[in-house]
Amino acid sequence: MKYNIIEEKDKIILKNMKDFEPKSIFECGQAFRWKVEDDGSYTTVAYNRFLNVKKENEDIILYPTNMDDFNNIWYNYFDLDTNYTEIKEELSKDEILKMATEYGSGIRILNQEPFETIISFIISANNQIPRIKKSVEALAKNYGEYLGELNGEKYYGFPTPDVLAKVSVEEIREIARVGFRDKRIIDSANMILNNEVDIKSVFDLPKDEGKVELQKLAGVGPKVADCVLLFAFKKGDAFPVDTWVKRVMEYFYLKEETSLGKIGKKGDELFGNLAGYAQQYLFYYAREEAIGK
DNA sequence: GTCCAGGCTTTCC
């Protein structure tokens, strides 16, 4: 990557940062804990750290943080070792993707914590983004570690499997307002805690094998598994097919209504090992422009 | 083995 890092007190500044647009990254549905501030900056919690991200001209300002956390956490979280200019060039050989990558030019795919990503996308099933965000925040506030305060706001980490595994189905339903997803959350937390599903092993597995492993979890089907593979396990070839991707693929490529399975195959054929990136550009374009609705 | 229908909590538009 081509950028210069400047360290100031409690700040890391990435000078002349290309391919980094906060709105596109944080409002594209891959992460549910980003909150827009009055000044247009965004604040989140990840890996038990809270962080504000502000774009000024072509600079990205991370606050509060330091060089250690940048090297150990944020460099990987923001996927800074991936060259998005090259990815967009390659995808632009396809006319539709040329348009979609220009539209969502500053998108990056974050590398999030596996357990938080699994629970978040279990909650996402047949749900809406505003409500998903509220549920995830409620879990953090009630069961996560208190991390500190920034501008009068308190921040909490995402709970660990052992904490969620002990909560009752009734309590989690009442607190997080997750409806029928209550039991799925508790069951999956227990399966991970008891090592019935070894989620760490997924890092070293090819996408298809990792998908089989993740689908052993309660509430994890093909779509949620693909999201977790892409957003937590860095599997750039995973191609999650949700209602929006189904619509946009039918609208631009298939030209007819078809099944989720066929759309997944088509995505794989068209975009190969870049399918995950293609999916994210398409999803962002489709949702922002309400394609096919 | 694949495919499909119906049910599921609650909130948001």
Place this chain on the structure above:
DNA sequence: GGAAAGCCTGGA
């Protein structure tokens, strides 16, 4: 009042 980044179960 319909739809929502789907999954699970049961039956053909």
